[in-house]
Amino acid sequence: MKHRQAAASKAEYRTLDNRVTCLLAxxxxxxxxxxxxxxxHQQQIACSILRRRHPRPTQLNLPAIGEEVPDPFQVNRPTVPVTSADGRLLTKVHAVPGLTPVVIDVDxxxxxxxxGRTLWIAPGSxxxxxxxxxxxxxxxLYKPSLHQVVADHRQHVDAVTR
Known part of the structure; x- marks a missing residue:
């Protein structure tokens, strides 16, 4: 069966790209x-993003989706360094235009x-x-819709304590 290429709107692509960024860890x-x-359509877009951005996409056992969905933001996108909670460089991710890249600390x-400015303080931290x-x-003052989460260090703590 032949799949037709999906035309992703920038808003839909941005939403899925932000979700995938959080999932890469x-x-x-x-x-x-x-x-x-x-x-x-959402699965097709997510698979295309993961095939381009995951360090080992073959380990993901992604479903066959036909043609790849083009990245509407691909033209000369700047990258943002992603560091671990202790400051080591993990990777770089593409910055989404119009969004401020943020990290979520362990707490x-x-x-x-x-x-490096604190935008939101976790209660009890x-x-x-x-x-x-x-x-x-x-x-x-914090507006989540204006920010791109490039690293969520809380996930690493949860993985260790499971």
Missing amino acids: WPPHEISAWVQMLQG GTIRCVNT RIDRANPGASEQRNS
């Missing part, structure tokens, strides 16, 4: 399970990759305990 079997939950605090009232002021 997951074990291959969990990524595969997530892809299997998607249907039709859940969200920081800007470019400036050491920053929250050291600066009473700061989370109420800062967290009300």
Whole structure:
């Protein structure tokens, strides 16, 4: 059966690209399970993104999707370095135009990759305990739709404690 090439809108592609960015640190079997939950056009876009961005896409056992979905943001996209919680460089990901790249620390605090500025303070974190009232002021200004999560270090803690 021949699949026709999907024309992804930039908004739809951006949404799936952000999700895939968060999933890249997951074990291959969990990524595969997530892809299997998607249907039709979304699954086709996600498979195309994963084939381009995952370091070992053959381990993911992705379904055959026909033609690859082109990346509407591919033209000279800048990259953002992704570091581990201890500061080691893990990889680089493509920055999504119009979104600020952020990392989520082990304790859940969200920081800007470019400036290091704290954008959201996790309730009960050491920053929250050291600066009473700061989370109420800062967290009300944070808008998740304007940020691209390039690394979520909370996942590494969960994987170790399982």
